[in-house]
Amino acid sequence: MITTNNLSKKYNGVTVLNIEELQIPKGQSFGLVGNNGAGKTTYFSLLLDLIKPTTGSIASNGIVVSESEDWKPFTSAFIDESFLIGYLTPEEYFYFIGELRGQNKADVDATIAKFEDFFHGEILNQKKYLRDLSKGNQKKAGIVAALIGNPEVIILDEPFANLDPTTQIRLKGIIKDLAQKQGVTVLVSSHDLLHVTDVCERIVVLEKGKLVKDLATNQATLKELEAHFAGTHEVSLF
């Protein structure tokens, strides 16, 4: 589904991302972890053609994203709050996104209805603009908007940050469901190792722009990741 080839991004001569090869098959739930500055957001931005690669390319479904815009109909993303339109209500925002993705109001309503417990009664019918919602609620609206219109690729940057525990658990359910039952390719980045290991079938560790680990998730993965980030290969710290 997503093929990365020789991809690199440099800012003023400093390489912030350098991935020689990375294949993400369709329907995989893919996790990206790494410390600050590891290149997670840079990779997602390149995938969405928000920044230009210095070398190489990413192809999504065979379409090179920096050359054609045909990847847009089947891709959606929520990177940060700048993906929200502050002066709209959540409903208006969902309808707007829906219209851009060729969905009518009824389609959008049907999609949103599935997430009522995720919203926890704090998003819909609040008569509030998105800019007046709390950070966590803004995030919920943004994540759900990224699910509108049956996208085949969904990109979520740090989806668990700022969310309350209940919502985190519900979001994990949603992501698992998307990948396992609906065949959607979900790309998630996180600092929370527990959450990614819970949700993702495959976890890639980035370090200073380089791919250093590529793991298929199993029982030992969490320990292995913790050991990696603790800077030691001794598993027991007690």
Next chain:
Amino acid sequence: MTIKQFLKLEWKQFFRSSHWQKSIALNILLIFFAIYFMVVFLIMGIAIVPILKDTMPGEDVFKVINNYIFYWVLADLFFRFFFQKLPVMSVKPLLTLNVKRSKVVHYVLGKSATSFFNILPLFATIPCGVMLIRDGYATSLILTWIVALVLISFIINFLNFIIESASAETDFSFLPPILIVGALYGLNYFNIISFTSLLGSAILAISNNALYLLVLVLILVLVYTYNFKILKQKLFLDSSLKSKVQEVNAANLAWTERFGDIAPFMQLDLRLIWRNKRTKSMAFLMIIGLLYGLFFYPQPMYRDMVWLFPFIGIFVTGIFLISFGQFIPAWDSGYYKLLMSQNIKYEQYLRSKFVLMSLSVVIIFVLSIPYVYFGWKILAAHFAAAIYNIGVNSHVMLYGGSFNRKKIDLNQRAAFNYQGTGAVQWIIGIPLMIVPVIIFSILNWLVSFEVGLAVLIIMGITGLALHKKLMNHITAKYLHSKHIMINAFSQDS
């Protein structure tokens, strides 16, 4: 935190922002304007004494000048409101640091005192004072007089911010100053309260007795303290830094559906305009713009200046086009990444803006039809101007937008930023108005009024006929600078 540190912060803010080169170009233009005004004031200061002696022989020149001070105060107040803004500072990061709130406020207020508006009058008052001394007035008298005027200048400076902060609470932010200035002028004009002689004799009294300067100092302290008080209140997160929760006003925008595929963008734009303070006051500006012609047309002296008609026509019918158009696509800068990763066609996005601007021109033109009362020529000129605006200026605006690199933060209400616009906004509109006026004037002079207008109309229709081609070209330009814009829009200030 010392003043030096404050200045350092601002220096860095200015030179490290992504648009500073653009602001430098504008700053150079502003400097030209500043020099122009300085020269004008200088000439005025030197010339006023001899002129008054010629026109009003036998009168006490000093007294006559003092009687005009009232008008200076009014004009100063008026222009400051529209062009002078409190220096903007991002204060939020400072709040939790070891800086006293009062120090931040003192700094901002103190900085405003160095404004060009406070320096400009000196270019008139000092040479005028020298001329008066040469004329035999006592040096001490004139010196006191100059000091008094400087103090008055500062009082107006701080009074203006009080008015601005009060008017910022209302939707019609520009109404209070117009009402205040208009009321004062009216009271004076109809001799209900003669401010001219009142203020004149007050200043005369102060000049004669320097002790009275203390009264002005007292007033200055009062307005300063009041400013200090209101600004300090705004330095809390729950007042102006955090936006107030607004009740939603949802209007039925179903009528936009008839515009087909651009409907979602039009709805977005209409909501953008209606739900944000800055854009909203811009929409109300249309009403003021509509009345702009009334400043000129009723006066016989302007009747024969035909070149003025298309100028006012362009301004009146294009006021929304100019004020909205020049910030395309920066209005959407806050969520530009979203638009760029969504399934949209750039052409649709731009066409929606074009339709909106054209609609505004048509609506304002229809509303301006009553100007026909002042003669058919005016209506004809407005019609030609409207066509020109739709066909030429709208495309110019869209094209210019592809060079836009400055983010507009609709959500943020910067602590001291009342309106978000300053002098710069008006400068950009000048070529849009000057070019058609020059074309018209030349043809009007060489051939005739009708031909002049006809050429403007033909230019407009040509633009409309080439609309598709122009839009393709403009779209390509936007696509070309997509990544640069995303990068610029994701930077703060």
